[in-house]
Amino acid sequence: MRTGKLALAVLVATATIGGVVLPASAAAPVEELQKRLEAEARTGGAGFSGFSAQRGERFFKAAHGGDWSCASCHTGNPLAPGKHARTGKTIAPLAPGANPQRFTDAATVDKWFRRNCNDVLGRACTAQEKGDVLLYLTSLK
Amino acid sequence: MDNTTKRWTFDIVAWTLGLAAGLLLMAHDALAGGRLSTPADDRWKAECGSCHIAYPPQLLPAQAWRRMMSQLDRHFGADASLDAADRAHIAAFLERNAGSGRRVRGAAESLRITESAWFLHEHDEVAPASWNHPAVKSAANCAACHRSAEQGDFRERNLRIPR
Numbered sequence: 001m002r003t004g005k006l007a008l009a010v011l012v013a014t015a016t017i018g019g020v021v022l023p024a025s026a027a028a029p030v031e032e033l034q035k036r037l038e039a040e041a042r043t044g045g046a047g048f049s050g051f052s053a054q055r056g057e058r059f060f061k062a063a064h065g066g067d068w069s070c071a072s073c074h075t076g077n078p079l080a081p082g083k084h085a086r087t088g089k090t091i092a093p094l095a096p097g098a099n100p101q102r103f104t105d106a107a108t109v110d111k112w113f114r115r116n117c118n119d120v121l122g123r124a125c126t127a128q129e130k131g132d133v134l135l136y137l138t139s140l141k
Numbered sequence: 142m143d144n145t146t147k148r149w150t151f152d153i154v155a156w157t158l159g160l161a162a163g164l165l166l167m168a169h170d171a172l173a174g175g176r177l178s179t180p181a182d183d184r185w186k187a188e189c190g191s192c193h194i195a196y197p198p199q200l201l202p203a204q205a206w207r208r209m210m211s212q213l214d215r216h217f218g219a220d221a222s223l224d225a226a227d228r229a230h231i232a233a234f235l236e237r238n239a240g241s242g243r244r245v246r247g248a249a250e251s252l253r254i255t256e257s258a259w260f261l262h263e264h265d266e267v268a269p270a271s272w273n274h275p276a277v278k279s280a281a282n283c284a285a286c287h288r289s290a291e292q293g294d295f296r297e298r299n300l301r302i303p304r
Contacts (some may be wrong), residue, residue, distance in 0.1 A: 003162070026283055034162070049169070084192050084193070085190055086192075086218065086219065086280060087193040087278075087281055087282055088218075088277075088278040088279065088282050088285070089192055089194075089277075089284075107224070111222075111224070112223065114220070115219070115220040115221065115222060116220075118214070118220040119219050119220050
């Protein structure tokens, strides 16, 4: 009986801690990411004059000398679900307007920019390119 | 033999046959893939399941997982690189739960589950037209036919081949 109560207490305590701690670690909003990219773009070289959604869209839809563009998997309409070009697995929409989970976790954003820029361009993207694409994606409603 | 003895004999024979058939089916399911139970691991499921389903670790031998996890930046033509902590955690998980013996034979060299003798044998009745179906596209797309593959369930009862 005593063990039962103890187990219950532990369970309740764990659930409470989980409930309190987990939401607090939910990540930085899109604006913070945009600011970080802007700061990076400014230090990256002279002549930074802000991000452009139009430039971002062109970048998103262009094949940069290879077989793939961003749109190959995310489609030309980032508000819609995409499909992995090789495996066919469904990819949730990339635009935050359709999928509020997107661009909310800095580590996840960095991971996918690193991988996908390497796949599409064969190099890392610049802060300017990432900021343009992010602005394009957030402008979609 | 009186009637009671006859009934008992019949019952015993029927139950024995029934149990044997059940055990045989279970053994077949286990050998054929059936249900592959993998211990829960959120990082494995999330990271290995973003571009394809998280393939059960039992389907490749430990040395194959080790090699795959050391070249994630060149993962079957795509960059699937991870940060060091996630990489180490997932590599250890895969090696701990890796397969051995008959099921993984033939897959160690290419690192492709679909090239193991076991996989080819299990799928030898699948017509080329099914593999090329737009909803399938690739043998790597387990869930196109094995509707519960994501849950590690590859039993034939949950199998629907797109037509």
